[in-house]
Amino acid sequence: MELGVIGKPNVGKSTTFNALTLLDAAMAPYPFTTTVPNRGSGAVRVRCPHGEKGAACDPGNARCVDGFRWVPVTLIDVPGLVPGASEGKGLGHKFLDDLRAADGFLHVIDGSGGTSPEGEIVTPGRFDPAEEVGWLEQELVAWIAEILSRDFARHVRSVELEGAKVEEFLGARLTGLSITPAEVSAALRVVPVDRERPSNWTAEDRRRLAAALLHAAKPRVLAANKCDRTTPEKMAELGERVAPLPLAPTSAEAELTLRRATRAGLVRYTPGAGTFETAPGASLSPPQERALSEVRALLARWGSTGVQAALENLVFGALHRIAVFPVEDETRWTDSKDRRLPDVFLVPTGTTAHQFAYRVHTDLGTNFIRAIDGRTHRALAADHPLTDGAVVRIVARK
Ligand SMILES: Nc1nc2c(ncn2[C@@H]2O[C@H](COP(=O)(O)OP(=O)(O)OP(=O)(O)O)[C@@H](O)[C@H]2O)c(=O)[nH]1
Ligand SMILES: [Mg+2]
DSSP: OEEEEEOSTTSSHHHHHHHHHOOOOOOOSSTTOOOSOEEEEEEEEEEOGGGGGTSOOOOSSSOEETTEEEEEEEEEEOOOOOTTGGGTOTTOSGGGGGGTTOSEEEEEEETTSOBOTTOOBOOTTSSOHHHHHHHHHHHHHHHHHHHHHTTHHHHHHHHHTTOOOHHHHHHHHTTTSOOOHHHHHHHHHHSOOOSSOGGGOOHHHHHHHHHHHHHHHOOEEEEEEOGGGSOHHHHHHHHHHHTTSOEEEOOHHHHHHHHHHHHTTSEEOOTTOSOOEEOTTOOOOHHHHHHHHHHHHHHHHHSSOSHHHHHHIIIIIITOEEEEEEESBTTTTBOTTOOBSOOOEEEETTOBHHHHHHHHOHHHHHTEEEEEETTTOOEEOTTOBOOTTEEEEEEEOO
16 A cells, blocks of 8 residues: 655655654755655554464564554655646646555645745744645646646547547546546546547546546545644644544654654654653663653643554545455464464455455455355355454465
8 A cells, every 4th residue: 555645845744754664764944855755664553363362473564563463554755745836836746646556645734834835934823734735635636637638639539439438538547546447437426527528628627527536536634743833722723624634633753753762772652652661771861851851741732743643544544444364274363384364454445355355366366266254254255345353264266
């Protein structure tokens, strides 16, 4: 699963990315620090069912800590977008093409209102953070409309002369955008265009279609960053104004401090937690003491740094992912090498047993016979939707 970290310049996208990946992408208090996309791996938590077997698991793809598996997700941090980026302002918007395959976006905003649309730092409260939600969305719509329009005139023939379905025509225009045929159909239902004559579509038709596709295919969660510079009351009020987009107050700087201090062996901290402890025997310098006591005060005020919550809100809330554990032995929950619960997959809610088989391995999908529920030991039909936390054996022809 791929997720884009987007937003205007200087709001803390790379700080959020570094906190989640523990990489060292450049961060600085001026706009356009990031000039090319950074890719890395973050992780989201799902409960590990190993306790039900009274035995430890043998994780392959997602380590297990205190009963939770940390499932990797790919994060892509991109340069900042400014109003008019689609017309070449700032660094333009070409880099968004790196986000074509992204399943959703973490949109980082300056929740303290202390950054101008062009990324200049100003006194917190000078700008209304809700504004960057609106214009950034228009920039994303312009990007999708542009992809939709590439080679448009040449290809309308397929519909108008060769009788192709408009869904197929649009699907072909949008290849690589990770937009499903169902999402294309959903967009076409909201935007009534002339299905037989795409050459009659106006620029406005294409823009409205792009907006509907963005809504259907690229869910977003707002990370209202720099919460350390504002109040919970102001954030709550902002959350109401940007609804229905979900908003999580974050302090990427605090999260990065905690994760780096954990890596350095100075503190014990689980991402997402509301507390941390100084590691036994750790000797902290006075600046480290100060930084950590500021973080402690932030946690007391906000409950957590919000960064892990924002990511998980995107994956489990906006993107409706559930966790499914494939096994080869439905009683012992092991694979052929006797590893217990080696893998866990994040799949969309509603994924059927057969679709899941394809996800694990194409051969398992092609040769699918049935699935077996690891808890009830009952057979699951091909079209049976899997539940969150399911342990499943796929039975396939050899
Ligand atoms: N107060 C505060 N400052 C933060 C926080 N997160 C990031 N910053 C600061 O904001 C500035 C910009 O951070 P970056 O992560 O480089 O921002 P960016 O959005 O990636 O910026 P560009 O790549 O230039 O678009 C840096 O000085 C960070 O230290 C935060 O939670 N609180
Ligand atoms: Mg950056």
